Amino acid sequence: MTTRDDILGRVRARLNRTDANAATGRIAIDTLLVARPQGPRPQVDPEKSALVARLIEKSLAQSSTVDRVATLAEAPAAVAKYLRDNSLPLQAVIWPQMGQLDWLAAGVAVAARGAVDADLVGITGCFCAIAETGTLMLCGAPDAPASVSLLPETHIAIVPASRIVPGMEDGFALARAELGQLPRAINFISGPSRTGDIEQTIVLGAHGPYRVHLILLEGQ
């Protein structure tokens, strides 16, 4: 007998499993996976300006910083300004899907690829953002590698206001609708990496970024 059969066999015996109740159980499972009921959710005003306001408020509470510009085309200049203001290098690794913007004009040297250890700044877009908690939802793809939001000390994310949703459930619904099957990696990011392991004192910048900066595109 395999371990699988042994474990499942004991679970089945303890649940008084029969062919008949297995069949009805499977139907119940399939029904549930279609219905996908939701639990109670805190109220989040779904109106666009309210979503923007809440995302900003919660992002700041997560120790992220936020800048607001109108359009995507203005993002490179905002990135350059942030980097200069914080005395960070004007050099970044970037998601290939964002590489077509005019970074040269803004004075930022970008490399469109996955991140390596030496990269100090990583620039990403986001699949959507979650207003409830101030969270970025990043879906991995060949032109959106996960390492860019992870290895560099500074992570800059470009967030179109139209992609702000109230809660995590809405992010998942969007993923199902737009992507079909889930990507290999969905990463929900809420502020810089941190640890409280030593004396329960929160320190920013554990293994991931020390800084997370959102550039909110209000007109997009």
Next chain:
Amino acid sequence: MESRSRQFKANTLAALSNPGLQQNMRQAKGKFVDKRAKSIRELDDFDGTRTAAAAIRNRVLDNLDLWLEKFEASASARGATVLWAKDADEICRHVVDIARRHEVKKTVKSKSMLSEEAGLNLALEAAGIQPVETDLGEYILQINNNEAPSHIIAPVVHKSLDEVADLFEKVHGTPRKTEITALTREAREVLRSHFLTADMGISGGNFLVAETGSVALVTNEGNGRMVTTLPRVHVVITGIEKVIPTLEDLSTLMRLLPRSATGQSISNYVSVLTGTQAAGDLDGPEHLYYILVDNGRADLIGSEFQDMLRCIRCGACMNHCPVYQTIGGHAYGWVYPGPMGAVLTPLYTGLENALDLPHAATLCNQCGVVCPVKIPLPELLRKLREKQVERGLRPQGERRAFKFWARLAASPTLYALAAWFGVRYLKQLAGGRKTITSFSLVPEWMLGRDFPAPEGKTFRELYAERGEKK
């Protein structure tokens, strides 16, 4: 992991006489409790969310075999290999086999309590594979001669900054640092090189999503992401009870887990990982394995202890437990401390190997009211006590004392007689003082307290006398 739960009593005395530990525990208590209290106020319907979460967990446990089959099918369809392990040995065998198959020399680990159950690090080392713990707390323990964690989410809650500073100076051979930020950076630099050079990542799994065949990983440090993004191979080790139906259920549970654990609205990183690196992907593992572990869990299904399997490992029960706050986690002697550990340890390692644990609770139910999935922990502890009695595992003297009391209480005449003598004896023992300072019948009580003297007559006597006077 070898259990030291049999030495619980001695462990508690050692903990109480360790001033450093006492200081550290006092400090931690306030932080955990206050932060949680604040963060749950953000939810409009905290209790309704707890009820929903308990229902999600029950839904799976009531048909666990079918949900496991569903998860296995979904995960396999996305290219993961699903393995099963009955016990600690089989977990270790699987991991070593996988490592050998993929010619792994070094593996980076994000926190997994199941790897502690399995004693995996020792098994990997014995097989010539280097395990590196990457959660800051777990890393501190590993470089301190593989010390055991004392908390399931804050593994070094028992240590002070000074102790960590000493350890880093000694092990890293660097100048002593006294700032937590500097120590954290030092660990980051050491561990970064391991992330970049490891062939295999090992993680636990906070939840397995049956709908999509995904594992959800919750971390703050980002080490969970490193471990599952950079190495060629990713192994998830998790209990069979961790399945949940849908991503909607994950969303509900994520409103409770971080708040209950660390008092955060959301943890920094929640990763939902599905399958292996896809065509064109620039990162992610080429091979993904799930090891679904029994190690005592299957036998709880359908039993009076099934509720315990709802546990989502947040640690709120221990953070709020007066006993845990007083003795810390090591005293419990195995992987899981506090109330949830006092239930799980006897169930997973044998009732007779952890006789004290179910009794090491005041049944104050602070754990029960904070549990995000409404596990009736005091009731489960009480049931374990009942099991001990049924199986004749309690000490003779204790059984006799309880039987004696029960017999007295069942007979009003005997009770009155014994009470008459008892209260007079105690009154005399007090010798006119308010309290008795030496009383050999209850030596444990007398360890740290006086015994208040009784008035000298029972209520029943006095009430009867009053009746006569009237």
Next chain:
Amino acid sequence: MRAALFVTCLVDLMRPRIGFAALELLEAAGCEVVVPATQTCCGQPAWNSGDHCAAVTLAKKVIAEFEGYDYVVAPSGSCADHIRNEYPKILAAEPEWLARAVTLSGQVFELTDFLVNVVKLERVPGHFAGSVTYHDSCTGLRSLGIKAQPRALLAQLPGVELKEMRAAEDCCGFGGAFSIKFGAVSAAIAERKCNNAVATEADAIVGGDLGCLLNIEGKLRRLGDDRTPVLHIAEVLTAK
């Protein structure tokens, strides 16, 4: 209205005056109070130590003695909860007894809960002057919701000032048999409770469960405090 007083074994043995205070309060509230003479213990120690058999015997004894009154009142959240919420579990396997347990369950009340929420006592008979700090005992608090009731009653005494202690809802470390099995741990928890209570500089420490009060008093005296009285709420409400 006929109310039966369940004195509790601990009050019977250790602090009869609490029993008389409870009696006085119930009478002040207009109850005809009956004290069943054969009462002993509710059986909670047996149940909590895993002795199902003894718990059944004592549950049946209490049910037989206390059914048939309008109410049953106990000056203890812990004992009242045991009768109200545990008896139905203890007797689940015996339908006839279960039915009787369920009926009794609806009639049993903790003293302060009864005074405030059932008979709505508006003038407590005592006179107590000074400040008090109130320890919320675990079972009463978390299983019966006893929190506002004792405070509402204390507020009826014009001379009483309530000084809340830090962590009033934290366990005192008593835990019944826990205190004699793991005495050192229990006493360490009690010490935190005492420190929080003493820090209020209240004239008295007050609570609603004698087990906790004996634990706190025992620790307080060992710590060298011979002065601060540790009182049951019924004693305060009937103080002369």
